[in-house]
Amino acid sequence: MLARSCVRPMRAFASARNGAVQITKRAASSSSGSSAESPLRLNIAAAAATAVAAGSVGWYYHLYGNSHAMTPAEEGLHPTKYPWVHEQWLKTFDHQALRRGFQVYREVCSSCHSLSRVPYRSLVGSILTVDEAKALAEENEYDAEPNDQGEIEKRPGKLADYLPSPYPNDEAARFANNGALPPDLSLMVKARHGGCDYIFSLLTGYPDEPPAGAQVGAGLYFNPYFPGTGIAMARVLYNGLVEYEDETPATTSQMAKDVTEFLHWAAEPEMDDRKRMGMKVLVITSVLFAMSVWVKRYKWAWLKSRKIVYDPPKEGQTKIRD
């Protein structure tokens, strides 16, 4: 029944298609004196096409309502622009802040978030001394090479190992966190719009109470900076949560700033060297450019400073000067 009712409009469409084919034929061979398409059929085809277009738009609104593709809540509040010193062109990371941020990561974030792309060796010489890094690596166990029986034993970590993840796999992480996967933080500064500003705003942006009328799902927390505003991570940074070894007051914003700078280092450990090399390149190329401009002006001076004068022939003088 349904099939048969579908066939009839198909046939109507088929005839319309035939009409279209004839139109193109006629346009292709204008010299042939074949029978011209009647304007009535063209008008009917145009009206049908308009009706189909209008009908599909109406059908869409009937199905999905007057919905927007992207509401401000889905976008998330845009983070405040902060004047990060380490983001200036000629400034390195503040390595004391990196050290504090690594402490915050180790004591707070690492219980849920992995940092799987950072090996212990990269901490040496930028955040930790080699002895500290070795001691830290040895606190964890890693798979050793297979022994004579082919069994894989555990060995203490060494500098070449990567920071351990809190969960063995993503499924375990989801299971332990109510279905939400804590993302790996290795490249998080590069992976989110707003970078450092976003992470700092997210960490410090939890209001005491969700605003009136905000929809917060079960097991979620309200954070205006998180796209969708419902984040599965509760506020974790509170004043005095960690005790810094350099006795910096561990306020919420201080910890958020330090861990954000540390995560920027984790995502971009080459930044210091890159900026230093960039400074050298810019200085030397600007000197070379200035020199090349001077050489060009020097070489072109005779051409640019010459003067071409037209000397018209005198009155009554017909002889061409030799």
Added chain:
Amino acid sequence: MSALYNAIFRNNYTMLGAVFAGAFAFNMGYDTLMNKIWDHINRGRQWKDIRHKYATSEDDE
């Protein structure tokens, strides 16, 4: 002036050697100068500025 010409510019191999040696020397001097400027811009921020607080012995990195 002619001494300079005879010493460097007269032969191609001396000229080439002068260019290579000059590039080498300039690179060392330029790097040293720019690193000094860099360390001055970033004084107190780099690891080498705070390392002495945490290093226990002198032979480790």
